[in-house]
Amino acid sequence: MIAQMLLKGKEKSTYKDDSVGEKPIRSVAKALSWRVIGTLDTLIVSYILTGEISIAASIASIDFLTKMVLYFFHERIWNSIKWGK
Secondary structure, eight states: OHHHHHHSOOOOOOHHHHHTTSOHHHHHHHHHHHHHHHHHHHHHHHHHHHOOHHHHHHHHHHHHHHHHHHHHHHHHHHHHOOTTO
């Protein structure tokens, strides 16, 4: 599938065409859903390592916020890249 995307002779698309491919609110929804899964994982691993739920919850909370923001910008940057579309 990736090879087909690389080899297909497609005209260059414009930023306007690409920007309607995925709206920012979709990126936010994807970031939130993924961070819930990731945060549960962090919470469990942190609890196993520390043995204290309060420390594990603190680590998971910070992890949730920072990685959600990073993921949002990562998605928006990738949405603007024309390669592979």
